[in-house]
Amino acid sequence: MFLKSRLYIAIVFVLIVIAIGVIGYMTISGDNFVDSLYMTIITMSTVGFSEIHALSVQGKLFTIFLIVISIVVYGYTFASITQYFTNSDVFKILKEKRVQKQIQNLENHTVVCGYGRNGKQAINKLRQFNEPCIVIEKRDNEIADLERDGVMYVEGDATNDDDLKKLGLEKAKSLITALPSDADNLFVVLSARQFNKNFTIISRASNESSYRKLKIAGATNVIMPDKLGGAHMASLVVTPDLVEFIDRLNIAGNENANLEEISVSSLPKEYFSKTILDLDLRKKTGCNAIGFKTISGDYIVNPDSTTKLERGTYLIVLGNKEQIDKLREIF
Secondary structure, three states: OHHHHHHHHHHHHHHHHHHHHHHHHHHHOOOOHHHHHHHHHHHHHOOOOOOOOOOOHHHHHHHHHHHHHHHHHHHHHHHHHHHHHHHOOHHHHHHHHHHHHHHHOOOOOEEEEOOOHHHHHHHHHHHHOOOOEEEEEOOHHHHHHHHHHOOOEEEOOOOOHHHHHHHOHHHOOEEEEOOOOHHHHHHHHHHHHHHOOOOEEEEEOOOHHHHHHHHHHOOOEEEOHHHHHHHHHHHHHHOHHHHHHHHHOOOOOOOOOOEEEEEHHHOOHHHOOOEHHHHOHHHHOOOEEEEEEOOOOOEEEOOOOOOEOOOOOEEEEEOOHHHHHHHHHHO
């Protein structure tokens, strides 16, 4: 506010100097308004144009005075403008407008609320899969990390509906809320579901009591990192070799993947209503179908070869890097 006031004062000073110059030339030299304005402007701007007529001694002294006060006002105005653009929110506003323009072009993107430990992990995984994503964050330290990592973000509060509106939720594919507070995550889930009834919402939770509340609020999946970590550590005690083998399976995206998800809807039409056997994955690629997701959302482990392939179903395939690469080439 102070910087803006200084800018207004500088503009007023410039107008006052112009008024003094016009009145002075009209009084001292008897010039009309246009000639006096012309003399004032060429004197203030020091462009070096010739005078309309020879000046009297009083006219010359007044011109010197006008040049001196013009230099002072110019200095104050330049300092005010520089300080305004350096310290104000002008660049921040311009950046926000640029981001909003990018968001308008986004479709089927993922919104991540919070860029803490879990939020960073989510973004890293999404970027490995080349998934379009955007983060909303309000904490200064995390915003600095977003700038450093080159992640598109909106500075704001995910629990604020006005800030959520900026994220293009109606066109988003999914939302991940990884805020530290379960109450905040619950609020985000409730609000986000109002913007988009159909997209996937994945929420972080710290307490068991929050799990059911988040599901009722509209979360598709609720993840409890602490519980997963403890269960994983216990599994390393009970079945260490099995857990280590599973940990070595890579689903990192385009490089060195061992697991791949195939949408049946994306397969050539001739495979619709056929069976897994008709795909002949083992012979063509060396991969094995280890899972199947039905239209109703149920998962079948190690599906039978007679399982029918229908639109809206998914195959989960296991293979080494070369086999997965071959799978991608064919399908």
